[in-house]
Amino acid sequence: MNRKVVWTLGVLVLAAALLALPGPAKAEMYVEGYLGGVTAGGLDSSTNIHTANFNNISLRANLPGHPNAAVIGGLKIGYWFVPTGFGGYSYPDWMKYLGVYTDFSYHRLDVRQTQFTLHARQNNNQFANIQSDFESEGTVATWAFMLAARYGFFQDSEVPFGRLQPYIAVGPAVMFSTQRPKVGLSQTPFGISSGSESSADIALAVDAGIRYMCLKNVSIDLSFKYRYANPTYSFRGHLSNPVLLDIPTSFKYEPVYNLFSGQLGVAYHF
Numbered sequence: 001m002n003r004k005v006v007w008t009l010g011v012l013v014l015a016a017a018l019l020a021l022p023g024p025a026k027a028e029m030y031v032e033g034y035l036g037g038v039t040a041g042g043l044d045s046s047t048n049i050h051t052a053n054f055n056n057i058s059l060r061a062n063l064p065g066h067p068n069a070a071v072i073g074g075l076k077i078g079y080w081f082v083p084t085g086f087g088g089y090s091y092p093d094w095m096k097y098l099g100v101y102t103d104f105s106y107h108r109l110d111v112r113q114t115q116f117t118l119h120a121r122q123n124n125n126q127f128a129n130i131q132s133d134f135e136s137e138g139t140v141a142t143w144a145f146m147l148a149a150r151y152g153f154f155q156d157s158e159v160p161f162g163r164l165q166p167y168i169a170v171g172p173a174v175m176f177s178t179q180r181p182k183v184g185l186s187q188t189p190f191g192i193s194s195g196s197e198s199s200a201d202i203a204l205a206v207d208a209g210i211r212y213m214c215l216k217n218v219s220i221d222l223s224f225k226y227r228y229a230n231p232t233y234s235f236r237g238h239l240s241n242p243v244l245l246d247i248p249t250s251f252k253y254e255p256v257y258n259l260f261s262g263q264l265g266v267a268y269h270f
Contacts, residue, residue, distance in 0.1 A: 028079055028080040028081075028082045028099075028269065028270075029077075029078070029079040029269070029270040030076075030077075030078055030079065030219070030267045030268060030269045030270065031075070031076070031077050031267065031268055032075065032076040032077075032078075032219075032221060032265045032266065032267035032268075033073075033074070033075055033076075033265060033266060033267075034073070034074050034075075034076070034221065034223070034263040034264060034265030034266075035071065035072070035073050035263060035264065035265075036071070036072050036073075036261055036262050036263025036264060037069060037070070037071060037072065037261060037262060037263075038069065038070050038071070038072040038107045038259060038260065038261035039067065039069045039070075039259075039260055039261070040067040040109065040257060040258060040259050040260065041258040041260070065111045065114060065134070065136075065255060066111065066112055066114050067109055067110065067111050067112070068108075068110045068111070068112055070107045070108040070109065070110070071107060071108075072105055072106070072107040072261045072263060073105065073106060073107070074103060074104055074105030074106065074263070075103070075104050075105075076101050076102070076103045076265070076267070077101060077102055078099055078100055078101020078102065078146075078148070079099055079100065079101070080096060080098070080099035080148075080150070081095035081096060081098050081099060082095075082096045082161070083095070083096060096161060097149055097150055097151065098147070098148065098149055098150075099147075099148045099149075099150065100145070100146065100147055100148065101146050101148060101169070102143070102144065102145055102146070103142075103143075103144040103146060103205070103207075104141070104142070104143050104144075105141070105142050105144075105225075105261075106139070106140070106141045106142075107139070107140055107261075108137075108138065108139055108140075109138040109139060109140045109177065109179075109257075109259075110135075110136065110137050110138060111134070111135055111136040111137075111138070111179075111181075112135060113133050113134070113135040114133065114134055114135070115131065115132070115133050115134075116132055116133070116134055117129050117130070117131060117132070132183060132184060133183070133184045134181060134182070134183055134184075135181070135182050136179045136180060136181040136182065136253075137179070137180045137196075138177060138178050138179040138180065139177065139178050140175060140176075140177045140257075140259070141175070141176045141177070142173050142174070142175045142176075142203060142205070142227060143173060143174045143176075144171055144172070144173035144203075144205040144227075145171045145172055145173065146169040146170065146171035146205065146207060147169060147170060147171055148167050148168065148169035148207075149167060149168055149169070150165045150166065150167035150211075151165065151166060151167075152164070152165050153165075153166075158215075158216050159213045159216060162213075163212060163213045164210065164211075164212055164213075165210070165211040165212075165213070165219075166208075166209070166210045166211075167207075167208070167209055167210070167211065168206075168207065168208050168209075169205075169206070169207040169208075170204075170205070170206050170207075171205055172202060172203070172204065172205070173202070173203040173204070173205040173227065173229075174200060174201070174202065174203070175200070175201050175202075175203040175227070175229045175231070175257075176198065176199075176200050177198065177199055177201070177229075177231050177257075178196050178197065178198045178199075179196065179197060179233050179253060179255075180195065180196035180197075181235070181253055195235070197233040197234060197235055198233075199231035199232055199233055201229045201230065201231045202229070203227050203228060203229035203257075204227065204228040204229075205225065205226070205227050206225070206226045206227075207223055207224070207225050207226075208223065208224050209221055209222060209223030209224065210222055210223075211267070213269075216269070217268060217269045217270075218266070218267070218268060218269070219266070219267045219269065220264070220265070220266060220267075221264070221265040221266070221267055222262075222263075222264055222265075223262070223263055223265065224260075224261070224262050224263075225259075225260070225261045225262075225263065226258075226259065226260055227257065227258075227259040228256075228257065228258055228259075229256075229257045229259075230254065230255075230256050230257070231254070231255065231257065232252060232253075232254050233252065233253045233254075234250070234251075234252050235250065235251050235252070235253065236250050
């Protein structure tokens, strides 16, 4: 079985076991919806292009991708381990500072057109540098499983823990992403076209936020999210021009995702 698939299934099994722990289902559960904006650092990526049955020519490049900002939306479901457990189970008092949640988010990740240099090789000998341009359309869906810690300020009788609750969280995630690239060879009639491909990868997720309890059961959450992943997309396409040639081509696109987002959410607490 593919190693990436094994890791993905392992994270899902671990997350299911975590959410199935006895007791906490009604400790202090909440459901939150959020919207915000997402951007990414420069996509340090590489690609290797192989032109099948065409004099053993290969094209290699490092792609300086510049992603567009986008809107991110998502849903959180979580709970804090307050000492009023389910079915008579009571947590130690110190566990009220800890919690877990699962977070599903979705957004586009389009790479605007940028120029780069393709290094053409034949039989492993470089013979030309070709100025080219690259752009891509993509999407990212992330399912994260977070361990969180919080602290409370401004306690009162309605919210004993504190109305103002800054928190931090970290955890693994499964990132499902797609890309559909276009490569044009500048000053030539040639271009490389392909369909959309997807990748499922283990990612790192880190959150920091501050929650304000407007009411006993309603809160507003301002949070910032960071995600890291290194997907691999394998494409089969065509190196072609409008008149004559249509050469089967295969290539890989391997960007490094450093994704940053800020979001505002509203939660209901059970």
